Amino acid sequence: MGWLSRRFGLTIDNLLAVDLVTADGRSRRVSADTDTELFWAIRGGGGNFGVVTRFVFKVNDLGPVLIGNWAYPVAEASDVLKQLNELAKSAPREITAGFILSPGELMVIAICSGPQANSEDAIAAFGALGQTKSSSVGELSFLDLQQMFDEDMAWDRRYYMKGLFLREIDGSAIERMVQGIAEAPTSETEYYVLQLGGAVSDVDEDATAYSGRSAGFYCLMGTTWDDRKHDERFIGWSRAAASRMTEIAMSRNYVNEQAEASKEVARESYGEGKYRRLAKLKGRYDPTNLFRLNQNIEPAL
Numbered sequence: 001m002g003w004l005s006r007r008f009g010l011t012i013d014n015l016l017a018v019d020l021v022t023a024d025g026r027s028r029r030v031s032a033d034t035d036t037e038l039f040w041a042i043r044g045g046g047g048n049f050g051v052v053t054r055f056v057f058k059v060n061d062l063g064p065v066l067i068g069n070w071a072y073p074v075a076e077a078s079d080v081l082k083q084l085n086e087l088a089k090s091a092p093r094e095i096t097a098g099f100i101l102s103p104g105e106l107m108v109i110a111i112c113s114g115p116q117a118n119s120e121d122a123i124a125a126f127g128a129l130g131q132t133k134s135s136s137v138g139e140l141s142f143l144d145l146q147q148m149f150d151e152d153m154a155w156d157r158r159y160y161m162k163g164l165f166l167r168e169i170d171g172s173a174i175e176r177m178v179q180g181i182a183e184a185p186t187s188e189t190e191y192y193v194l195q196l197g198g199a200v201s202d203v204d205e206d207a208t209a210y211s212g213r214s215a216g217f218y219c220l221m222g223t224t225w226d227d228r229k230h231d232e233r234f235i236g237w238s239r240a241a242a243s244r245m246t247e248i249a250m251s252r253n254y255v256n257e258q259a260e261a262s263k264e265v266a267r268e269s270y271g272e273g274k275y276r277r278l279a280k281l282k283g284r285y286d287p288t289n290l291f292r293l294n295q296n297i298e299p300a301l
Contacts, residue, residue, distance in 0.1 A: 006093040006198030012043035019054035023286040044210030048297045066117040068137040070127040072106040080129040085169040093198030101191040160235045161222030162242035163257035164249035165215035180241040189223040211252035255295035266295045
């Protein structure tokens with residue numbers, strides 16, 4: 001999932017075929033035509049079924065891109081996010097909004113791609129949700145946006161992230177985020193929330209192993225630090241924040257954004273029906289569970 005998912009769908013929705021080396025050492029071309037069931041599984045099933053050596057993707061015409069980001073005071077977060085939630089509901093799929101709530105500020109980001117991106121009016125409303133501390137419109141390229149947080153997420157640092165799906169950023173979600181950020185253990189603590197819907201929701205929930213098609217947003221909460229002496233405190237904050245948000249989250253999840261790998265995480269993320277289907281396929285293609293250093297699906301033999 002990413003900034004273009006509302007317009008073009010998820011990465012897996014644009015996947016046409018792969019060359020996959022399975023546990024028996026065979027290289028297989030997997031697509032909807034050659035192996036429907038395995039193709040279903042790898043689109044959301046992670047690295048449980050083999051090693052991909054080649055991807056074949058559908059290519060989309062991105063067109064012009066307009067990106068805006070605005071910093072709002074944390075004290076205004078409740079009011080700003082209530083308005084953002086309503087604004088996002090009516091946004092066309094060419095527009096994707098997101099925000100990062102940290103102890104220092106609430107950063108709102110909006111991206112518009114395609115013909116509408118020729119006008120700043122397309123995203124102007126996201127910069128009028130309150131009194132901004134700073135603003136930037138049209139000064140970032142799409143590549144700049146994708147690299148925006150690279151230095152913050154550098155190698156050799158310590159991280160703990162947990163994520164979940166939300167239908168909307170309603171009052172309950174806002175209250176929990178505002179409370180959580182007030183208890184943040186470090187300035188590098190954040191809630192990172194990305195709008196979904198649009199083309200993501202066009203695909204039937206059962207069409208791929210990925211679960212969560214009906215979600216309106218994905219919410220990540222976590223922190224970054226360097227000294228291992230802070231591990232317990234900072235991990236504790238992330239777990240507590242996630243627990244608080246889970247009370248109102250959707251029942252499915254995205255396996256790639258969970259700091260802990262376990263069969264319970266995988267089963268809960270996919271749901272019982274999809275998990276059983278995946279486990280049956282796992283038993284066919286990887287009966288010894290060779291590919292297990294992941295959010296593991298145990299083979300059903």
